Amino acid sequence: MSLPRTAVAAAAATAALALLALASPPAAAAGRQGRSGGADGTDGRFFLTVSGAQNTWIRGVQLSCPDAVGHHPHAAEACTMLHRAKGDPGRVTGAGHQCTREYDPVTATAEGDWNGRPVVWHKTFPNACALDVATGPVFRF
Template sequence: MTISTTTQAARGGLLAAALLLAAAIPAQAAPRQLLPDNWLYLTVTRGDARSSDTRGTLLMCDPPMGHTHATEACAELAAVDGDIGSLPAKDVMCPMLYAPVTVQARGQWSGREVAYTHTFANTCAMGARTGEVFALDG
């Protein structure tokens, strides 16, 4: 009878200790979102596909940062709900000089995946078609 009472007391003590330990361990915070809802990784490659002259940056829009012209680029993207192909073309005269530039955007806008790639004849044509979004040179 003593063994049974001692075993029950030990089990009760272990249970109490486990409950105290569980209460003492702080609850882990929910995983923090690393990127805002609207973000794009942008690259601009000058020259042909074999070129090593590639510049890139992460554009975040909540709040605008990570890009030389983040405020303007985010406003332009917000106006077309993140659809780069829908950005309105600016009425500018660009030289007929072939100096190709390829732009690429990968990321997320309003919960949708964004994947955009386009090659323009030159940086003037790129700027006329994409505004400040790919203006990475400052």
């Protein structure tokens, strides 16, 4: 019996979030650690995902700021962009390059916290290039 791709993708995302929760220190301790590390007191921890049309594929990464730790390949730049946007991925300004009008939708999600405030954000973009233009290094993994 074969499972639908959406069920497999949902199960993978749920498992990744569960692992992130187990690996995370308690929220109060995490906030204190980040505040002592950041010059302006902002800190955050996100689990970022990007998935293809109809969840045919999914990838994710953990990002912690201001320490820029985790497996994000552009962690320092992503933390800088999120700092400027006050932890709101929807306010991040990305690269200013042009994209083709190809329609191959991707969905980006960010779940975690910024300066003790919970953040749950998701948006679907017409293609990966449009995602990069909108979010820059944050979802470049």
